[in-house]
Amino acid sequence: MAEAAPLWAVPVLPVALCLGAVAAAAFDAVVGGGSGRPGAGVLAAASAPLREGLRLLAQQRRTTPSADTALGRVGLGLVPVAAVLAAAVVPWGFVQVADPAVGIVWFNAMEVLAWAAVWLAGWGPNSVLSLIGGYRFLAQGLAYELPHMFALTTAGLGAESLRVSEVVGAQQGLWFAVWMPAAFAVYLLSAVAMSFWGPFGYPLGGDVAGGAVAEYSGVDRLLLLGGRWLLLTATAAFSVPLFLGGGRGPLLPGWGWTLLKTAAVLAVLILARRMLPVLRAERYMEFAWMVLVPLTLVQALFVAVVVLNR
Amino acid sequence: MLDNTVFSVLSAVAVGSGVMVFRFDSMARATYALLLSLLCVGGLLVLLGLDYLGVVIVLMMTVEMAVMGVFMVMYMMNPAGLMPMSILHNRKGAAVVCAVVFLLMALGIVLAPWPRRAGTADEDPTKALGESLMGPQMLTMMTLGFALFSTIVATVLLATHRGRYDRLGDDLRARRADDPVPGGVGR
Numbered sequence: 227m228a229e230a231a232p233l234w235a236v237p238v239l240p241v242a243l244c245l246g247a248v249a250a251a252a253f254d255a256v257v258g259g260g261s262g263r264p265g266a267g268v269l270a271a272a273s274a275p276l277r278e279g280l281r282l283l284a285q286q287r288r289t290t291p292s293a294d295t296a297l298g299r300v301g302l303g304l305v306p307v308a309a310v311l312a313a314a315v316v317p318w319g320f321v322q323v324a325d326p327a328v329g330i331v332w333f334n335a336m337e338v339l340a341w342a343a344v345w346l347a348g349w350g351p352n353s354v355l356s357l358i359g360g361y362r363f364l365a366q367g368l369a370y371e372l373p374h375m376f377a378l379t380t381a382g383l384g385a386e387s388l389r390v391s392e393v394v395g396a397q398q399g400l401w402f403a404v405w406m407p408a409a410f411a412v413y414l415l416s417a418v419a420m421s422f423w424g425p426f427g428y429p430l431g432g433d434v435a436g437g438a439v440a441e442y443s444g445v446d447r448l449l450l451l452g453g454r455w456l457l458l459t460a461t462a463a464f465s466v467p468l469f470l471g472g473g474r475g476p477l478l479p480g481w482g483w484t485l486l487k488t489a490a491v492l493a494v495l496i497l498a499r500r501m502l503p504v505l506r507a508e509r510y511m512e513f514a515w516m517v518l519v520p521l522t523l524v525q526a527l528f529v530a531v532v533v534l535n536r
Numbered sequence: 537m538l539d540n541t542v543f544s545v546l547s548a549v550a551v552g553s554g555v556m557v558f559r560f561d562s563m564a565r566a567t568y569a570l571l572l573s574l575l576c577v578g579g580l581l582v583l584l585g586l587d588y589l590g591v592v593i594v595l596m597m598t599v600e601m602a603v604m605g606v607f608m609v610m611y612m613m614n615p616a617g618l619m620p621m622s623i624l625h626n627r628k629g630a631a632v633v634c635a636v637v638f639l640l641m642a643l644g645i646v647l648a649p650w651p652r653r654a655g656t657a658d659e660d661p662t663k664a665l666g667e668s669l670m671g672p673q674m675l676t677m678m679t680l681g682f683a684l685f686s687t688i689v690a691t692v693l694l695a696t697h698r699g700r701y702d703r704l705g706d707d708l709r710a711r712r713a714d715d716p717v718p719g720g721v722g723r
Binding site: 294296297300326327328331332334335338339341342345346349361364365367368371388 | 562564565568571587588591592594595598599601602603605606660662
């Protein structure tokens with residue numbers, strides 16, 4: 227049922243991902259009611275992220291004394307690039323740019339690359355607060371990554387394959403979200419966490435003056451903050467083939483369902499961000515190690531037993 | 537043709553960034569140069585058709601190098617190389633050892649009587665690898681896993697500032713952990 231995408235899909239993918247991210251950011255701005263000007267309409271709020279992006283494009287780049295410019299720029303560039311590379315294995319309906327036999331591992335590897343990139347971005351400017359932001363994400367990412375990895379593994383286990391198209395195929399009768407609820411919930415949690423966003427926005431927190439992004443302006447800032455939206459969109463989109471049956475559904479074509487489900491997941495994440503405060507790191511860390519890791523392991527055990535008895 | 541080009545580029549970058557690990561005077565640059573080198577090695581494995589191993593190397597090495605960043609801060613006198621530094625020690629001795637090891641390995645490649653390929657490559661190399669590891673080598677894997685895990689636990693025990701007796705009292709009966717920062721799962 228899976229098909230290889232035509233060659234023109236390769237240049238289209240980053241554009242589509244950017245459009246998705248801009249739409250998500252626009253929705254976020256509308257929900258937050260923040261166009262910056264009181265009394266402005268919905269349109270003004272929705273276009274606020276776009277205007278902010280253009281403003282950053284025109285803004286001058288800030289430099290700091292004895293910065294490690296090379297490493298900083300590698301880090302900044304790597305965040306959006308890793309998001310696009312991760313999105314390459316996400317099926318649009320039943321068509322995907324690449325369908326390697328180890329698609330799930332590839333996705334996780336790209337997420338981890340973005341994780342390491344944030345440290346580089348924080349390191350680059352030779353500034354205390356941005357360095358703290360980078361280190362924060364590195365240390366917290368360890369606690370996010372393990373349950374995340376187990377959640378991904380559980381979906382692969384249920385399908386008995388790491389190929390994304392086969393994971394979609396295995397959800398013929400029943401979505402994985404239904405019989406692997408813990409893995410799905412942990413995936414959504416860590417999707418937000420690995421995008422260091424919303425309740426997990428600590429690495430870019432106000433208490434360290436913006437953290438990893440503190441010293442960046444102009445294009446640099448756009449790459450990191452925009453890359454974060456790309457990451458969030460890509461991880462939300464990946465939850466559809468993993469847990470929500472991919473492009474399966476009545477009436478609409480496959481890509482239509484993929485788009486709808488991705489939009490729904492993104493909307494849930496954005497609304498949750500508006501309702502939840504930034505989590506206290508030390509509280510969540512212990513929760514992640516003491517509760518989430520055993521929980522995902524038990525979930526994986528349950529799925530393994532079901533698969534063995536099938 | 538394409539395979540040869542990809543192989544040449546990846547191996548050149550791998551060797552080049554491997555050399556740069558020892559040329560950079562910053563711990564951060566050295567770490568990430570090593571990461572680049574290892575990412576290229578992962579790419580080479582994918583080129584050989586070992587997709588799973590290649591991608592897992594990309595995944596694990598990225599995590600490993602990043603974790604090294606955390607450990608640099610925790611344990612080094614000069615956290616993360618905030619000052620210029622060199623990771624070269626005992627230059628002459630190291631150069632001799634490296635040259636000898638390199639010569640031995642290169643000689644081994646040239647002189648070894650390589651067997652002709654018997655049969656064809658397995659259709660699913662990941663599965664074949666899993667079976668050969670989990671089949672006859674299971675005992676080795678279990679022992680290795682156990683040794684690694686006890687090393688991790690022992691290291692954490694040695695490094696930790698506050699153990700469970702500090703947190704939960706001498707008889708471990710405290711209802712709430714006595715932590716400097718409240719929170720967590722509230723034990």
